[in-house]
Amino acid sequence: MSPPPGWYRDPSAPHLERRWDGTAWTEHRRSPEAPGQPVAGRPPAAGGASRRNRAVALGAAGAVLVAAVVMGAVVLRGGDEDTGGSGAEAGPGPATASIGTTHSPSPSSPAAKPPAGDPDAVTDELNGITLPLLDGWVPPENVTTDNVMMTTDGTYDCPGDGGFCRHGMVISRTVTVNDETSPELLAEADIEDAADEAYDRDVVGRRPYGGIESHRLVASGPVAVAGRAGYFVRWRVTTAEGPGGYVQSLAFQSSAGTESPVIVRYVFDAGEDGPPLADMDRITKGIRPVGDTDGGGVGSSIGPSS
Known part of the structure; x- marks a missing residue:
């Protein structure tokens, strides 16, 4: 594969x-x-x-x-905590730059594209998975971050240092920087980097949300992903500008190629302008191995509550 x-x-x-x-x-x-x-x-x-x-x-x-x-930064923005949305990334316009690079770079997933005959999903061929495109989500366009699989539609002015933000983003990447294979340890190690890259400081040094002021653990636990055992960690992030958002790191073992671990990051703006927080769970439950059309998977009852 x-x-x-x-x-x-x-x-x-x-x-x-x-x-x-x-x-x-x-x-x-x-x-x-x-x-x-x-x-x-x-x-x-x-x-x-x-x-x-x-x-x-x-x-x-x-x-x-x-x-x-053009110059600038792809950045993320928050909304209102009560309505449960999540983070965003800069899109087209006079200021765009990548925010998807980790402190320890690993090979990134190929650009998302709809699988043949299925306009409601995008494919990460390198990791051998498809992700469902829910209402309000689109394949990435004019986004310079290497690993983005989908974003919410449209952009808005970031509340901090400027640039353009998106209300939601989902990123898929392969883990190769260490020999760790435990989904729990991988998710717990990734969540801080995921939050920093989404809401603290972008790759050109700007703070589109004024930086992160605090975070708190919202949920964590085991979850089945594409027929494999996985683990997720979800944070609520408070920023200096804007209402912040939600960041989730989901780790599981790929069934493709060398079966390297995969991390899927979710960045949702908080508030009424952000996507529903339950979309994190719906996307996770809809991840399938490439070629799987029966919608099956083990442990579908395990995972974050909707």
Whole structure:
């Protein structure tokens, strides 16, 4: 179930494409405008890389080039705690930049795309899973964060340092920076980085929400994901500007390729403008292995309450 050999967007140089040999990244790179012309002399990225499906590689590279012309930051924003929403990410406009890079980078998932014949889901081919597109959610567009699988529709002005934010975002990534395989330990180790990247400071040093003032644990526990045992940790984050949001780290073992652990991050704005908090549970319960059409899965009764 490993992705097929081909040219995919290079995460260390988004304006180029990099060759995937079916099992690992090579050192060959090329310009999207001149297929078949390798670009030599660049060392392989430390940690890993993002790959895109061959069918959408050129279109995705074009979106990245457009985003690179302008400056700013992709950021997230909060809403009202009582109505239960969650975080957001910067979208198109005069200020965009990635907020999806961890302190210990790992290979990112390819760009989300609807699986064949199913417009209500997006596929993470590298990790061998599909995620359901609920009402109000769309595949990522004009988003420079490598690992985003879906976002809420539209953007708004961030309440802090400026830029554009989105009310909701779901990110999928492969864990390769250590040998840990326990979903519980992986989720607990990831949640702080997930909150910081979503609500504290973006990659260009801006604080779109004025920074994080506090957080509290909302829920945590085991949950079955795509037929595998997983674990989630959910925080409520309070920010200096805006009402903050909710961040969740969900860890489970992939059934594809080397079966590396996968972490899915959820960032929801709080308040009436954010997506329903229950969407976190609905998306988790709807994650399926690629090719699974029966909607089954073990332990469907285990997991966060809706």
